[in-house]
Amino acid sequence: MVSFELSDEQKMxxxxxxxxxxxxxxxxMRDADESGEIPEEIISRGxxxxxxxxxxxxxxxxxxxxxxxxxxxIALEELAWGxxxxxxxxxxxxxLAFSVLDQGTEEQKKNLLPRYCGEEFKPASCALVxxxxxxxxxxxxxxAERDGxxxxxxxGKCLAPLAxxxxxxxVFAATNPGMGFAGVDAFVVPVGxxxxxIGEREKNMGVKALATYPITFKDxxxxxxxxxxxxxxxxxxxxxxxSRLALAxxxxxxxxxxxxxxxxxxxxxxAFGEPIGSRQAIAFMxxxxxIEVDATRLLVWEAAWRCDKGMDFAKxxxxxxxxxxxxxxxxxxxxxxxxxxxxxxxxxxxxxWFRNARGFATFEGMVMV
Amino acid sequence: MxxxxxxxxxxxxxxxxxMFAEQAVRPIARYYDEHEHEKPWDLFKMVHKFMGGGMAGAxxxxxxxxxxxxxxxxxxxxxxxxxxxxxxxxxxIFWGDAGIALSFPGPGLGGAAVQASGTPEQKERFLSRFSGxxxxxxxxxxxxxxxxxxxxxxxxxxxxxxxxxxLNGEKIFVTSGKSALEDSKGFVVVWATVDRKxxxxxxxxxxxxxxTPGMQITKIExxxxxxxxxxxxxxxMDCRIPKDNILGSPEVVDKTKxxxxxxxxATFDATRPLVAAMAIGVGRAALDFIKETLKEKGVxxxxxxxxxxxxxxxxEIMQMExxxxxxxxxxxRAVWMLDNGLRNDLQASMAKAKAGMAVTRIxxxxxxxxxxxxxxxxxxxxxxxxxxxxxxIFEGTGQIQLLVTARRILGFTREQLK
Numbered sequence: 110m111v112s113f114e115l116s117d118e119q120k121m122x123x124x125x126x127x128x129x130x131x132x133x134x135x136x137x138m139r140d141a142d143e144s145g146e147i148p149e150e151i152i153s154r155g156x157x158x159x160x161x162x163x164x165x166x167x168x169x170x171x172x173x174x175x176x177x178x179x180x181x182x183i184a185l186e187e188l189a190w191g192x193x194x195x196x197x198x199x200x201x202x203x204x205l206a207f208s209v210l211d212q213g214t215e216e217q218k219k220n221l222l223p224r225y226c227g228e229e230f231k232p233a234s235c236a237l238v239x240x241x242x243x244x245x246x247x248x249x250x251x252x253a254e255r256d257g258x259x260x261x262x263x264x265g266k267c268l269a270p271l272a273x274x275x276x277x278x279x280v281f282a283a284t285n286p287g288m289g290f291a292g293v294d295a296f297v298v299p300v301g302x303x304x305x306x307i308g309e310r311e312k313n314m315g316v317k318a319l320a321t322y323p324i325t326f327k328d329x330x331x332x333x334x335x336x337x338x339x340x341x342x343x344x345x346x347x348x349x350x351x352s353r354l355a356l357a358x359x360x361x362x363x364x365x366x367x368x369x370x371x372x373x374x375x376x377x378x379x380a381f382g383e384p385i386g387s388r389q390a391i392a393f394m395x396x397x398x399x400i401e402v403d404a405t406r407l408l409v410w411e412a413a414w415r416c417d418k419g420m421d422f423a424k425x426x427x428x429x430x431x432x433x434x435x436x437x438x439x440x441x442x443x444x445x446x447x448x449x450x451x452x453x454x455x456x457x458x459x460x461x462w463f464r465n466a467r468g469f470a471t472f473e474g475m476v477m478v
Numbered sequence: 479m480x481x482x483x484x485x486x487x488x489x490x491x492x493x494x495x496x497m498f499a500e501q502a503v504r505p506i507a508r509y510y511d512e513h514e515h516e517k518p519w520d521l522f523k524m525v526h527k528f529m530g531g532g533m534a535g536a537x538x539x540x541x542x543x544x545x546x547x548x549x550x551x552x553x554x555x556x557x558x559x560x561x562x563x564x565x566x567x568x569x570x571i572f573w574g575d576a577g578i579a580l581s582f583p584g585p586g587l588g589g590a591a592v593q594a595s596g597t598p599e600q601k602e603r604f605l606s607r608f609s610g611x612x613x614x615x616x617x618x619x620x621x622x623x624x625x626x627x628x629x630x631x632x633x634x635x636x637x638x639x640x641x642x643x644x645l646n647g648e649k650i651f652v653t654s655g656k657s658a659l660e661d662s663k664g665f666v667v668v669w670a671t672v673d674r675k676x677x678x679x680x681x682x683x684x685x686x687x688x689x690t691p692g693m694q695i696t697k698i699e700x701x702x703x704x705x706x707x708x709x710x711x712x713x714x715m716d717c718r719i720p721k722d723n724i725l726g727s728p729e730v731v732d733k734t735k736x737x738x739x740x741x742x743x744a745t746f747d748a749t750r751p752l753v754a755a756m757a758i759g760v761g762r763a764a765l766d767f768i769k770e771t772l773k774e775k776g777v778x779x780x781x782x783x784x785x786x787x788x789x790x791x792x793x794e795i796m797q798m799e800x801x802x803x804x805x806x807x808x809x810x811r812a813v814w815m816l817d818n819g820l821r822n823d824l825q826a827s828m829a830k831a832k833a834g835m836a837v838t839r840i841x842x843x844x845x846x847x848x849x850x851x852x853x854x855x856x857x858x859x860x861x862x863x864x865x866x867x868x869x870x871i872f873e874g875t876g877q878i879q880l881l882v883t884a885r886r887i888l889g890f891t892r893e894q895l896k
Contacts, residue, residue: 110481110483110484110485110557110559111481111482111483111484111485111559111562111810111814112479112480112481112814113480113810113811113814113815114479114480114818115480116479116480119480179480242786243786243787244784244786245783245784245786245787246782246783246784247780247782247783247784247787248787290782346782349782350782372887372888375888376888376889376890383894384894386884386888386890386895387890387894387895387896389877389880389881389884389895389896392880392881392884392885392888392890392895393877393880393881393884395884395887395888396831396880396881396883396884396887397880399828399883399887400808400828400831400832400883403808403811403825403828404804404805404807404808404832405804407804407807407808407811408800408803408804408807410480410482410807411482411803411807414480414481414482415482418483423781423782424781424782427781427782427796428781428796428799428800428803429800431785431796431797431800432797432800432804434785435797470785470786473784
């Protein structure tokens with residue numbers, strides 16, 4: 110039966126994440142963006158929210174009941190309201206941990222999952238995006254060829270979050286090039302493996318506080334057991350779709366903050382004797398921003414609900430993610446426009462959201478629900 | 479718990495209505511587009527027979543449900559989903575054809591106003607007719623030549639004279655006005671002012687029965703689309719109606735307060751999402767058509783690929799699909815709130831604004847993408863483009879919905895944000 114009401118558990122997640130975002134993340138957002146560094150204290154406090162360990166069952170040393178896409182998109186929206194870079198940094202282990210939990214072999218689960226259930230934040234990286242203008246997850250150029258007891262990985266990646274800081278990178282490579290999504294597998298590759306080289310930290314337009322790296326693979330050899338799901342491999346489209354849900358939820362949260370900021374500014378800023386929000390030119394922009402933020406959230410919820418119900422959700426997740434990317438850009442642009450010249454100044458947060466927003470069209474992987 | 483699964487009851491209704499729309503409505507859609515002012519009477523009789531009080535939940539309940547609840551023994555508390563059922567049903571029937579669906583017999587907006595602010599006696603007197611043997615229509619007359627969205631500017635007057643109200647003025651754009659007043663024993667709810675100086679507080683709804691002397695239909699409009707539905711002008715010249723045909727209190731209690739007006743306007747919080755559902759039905763018809771055509775031609779839409787690899791066609795179709803779904807979800811949220819007794823004025827306006835804009839765009843794009851096939855009257859697509867435009871206009875234009883949304887988001891009164 111159709112309902113839009115959050116469960117008690119979801120309300121609690123929402124409240125906890127929301128106050129963490131307001132009390133700790135947002136106040137540090139600007140400094141983190143300027144310096145490129147996130148204060149360790151924020152991450153260790155954020156880790157205490159237990160979002161990763163809370164999804165991992167006890168048998169793998171976690172304290173949760175398994176993956177729950179809806180719970181996670183609700184959490185991600187709140188965290189991205191606080192700051193996108195910090196949210197992505199804090200949840201960098203999700204792609205590896207949740208992929209393993211969802212599709213790993215028993216051995217992979219036992220070996221890897223307990224690492225992300227400790228009291229200390231543990232980063233993990235994901236290498237999916239590649240440095241080509243026409244990059245598309247259905248046509249990945251990095252290849253993994255089987256050679257006896259090993260896979261040999263060759264290719265180049267970029268936008269791998271926290272690659273240098275992590276012990277493991279989940280690397281997506283084509284085992285059957287030309288087969289689209291079905292031809293892609295994931296490999297758990299320890300950082301430091303021969304043939305894998307992590308380059309200098311990337312300089313991006315937005316999410317500047319999130320450390321991302323390019324990685325090149327030259328005859329990088331990993332054992333067969335490194336393949337996610339072992340002999341059977343894994344369902345790449347499903348993992349990709351889970352990460353698209355996460356990114357779309359982040360876009361909703363960040364855009365909601367931009368909307369709220371624009372709303373408050375339009376109420377307070379006076380021009381020609383009255384608040385600029387009293388003019389339809391501004392008010393209508395804000396109304397459309399509000400409608401689109403809500404619309405995107407509902408698209409994300411519906412896709413996440415399908416995911417949790419075990420229904421097909423790849424199409425819904427893709428539509429939601431693309432919609433979210435467009436929405437975030439529209440909202441980001443208008444939040445700058447509404448502040449006029451002030452929006453262009455780095456004293457104000459809107460230009461940061463505007464830069465971050467453009468990333469959603471490019472980001473794939475990086476975070477997962 | 480967040481849930482997007484329709485209940486078995488609504489699903490069954492949805493399937494039934496879809497079959498009906500496909501088999502009984504779609505095939506005659508073109509005929510009634512090209513023969514404006516003709517009516518599908520056989521279909522009306524069938525609709526009336528099988529759906530009783532005119533699609534019940536669809537355009538305001540006929541009062542039956544409430545009655546049944548009161549008379550019946552105390553039963554387990556089930557969450558209400560009347561309005562959701564209405565939205566789902568409307569989407570299906572409008573998928574069949576918007577003009578014909580709009581012209582269906584039933585209480586309509588007028589009935590919804592009686593339902594929202596009538597006394598039990600009035601509900602009985604005005605609404606019981608919808609369960610009779612013959613199709614009947616209820617209509618609503620708000621708009622005037624000089625007052626559209628600006629309803630506070632209504633100039634039609636109502637003056638109490640003994641036991642009667644005397645109405646004078648002119649109403650335009652009355653949907654199903656002819657059906658209600660000339661083709662059946664229906665009524666029209668007329669908004670008139672009892673005190674022009676009182677502004678909004680002086681504006682009251684009055685029920686005027688068919689055949690009341692002094693009331694005359696002066697024009698039947700020719701329209702861009704939804705041609706099966708009649709839209710009329712009505713003039714009132716010393717039109718006398720019983721004193722107790724006023725809905726709500728006649729008192730202009732406090733000129734600074736507008737409770738009566740607000741209450742009656744609350745009708746629209748219920749009907750706005752339903753108008754959004756109408757739009758979504760038409761949009762889905764267009765989207766289904768274009769997707770089926772592409773499928774027949776072997777053109778694949780590659781969902782899941784990155785935007786930088788999409789063809790223009792793929793990008794457009796995906797955007798249309800996402801927009802339509804977003805509009806539907808916003809609509810479902812608005813009706814769900816109503817079913818659960820939550821204030822939904824903001825969400826109702828958001829849904830109506832999104833649906834109206836999305837669907838006019840979807841149908842316009844669909845015509846463009848289908849090239850000469852889209853422009854040809856051989857297919858219904860061009861008709862859907864014409865039909866859908868009304869959804870961005872009636873029951874509050876898209877701009878009015880944005881205005882209402884913006885006021886609520888910004889926390890501004892209508893004086894602060896005009």
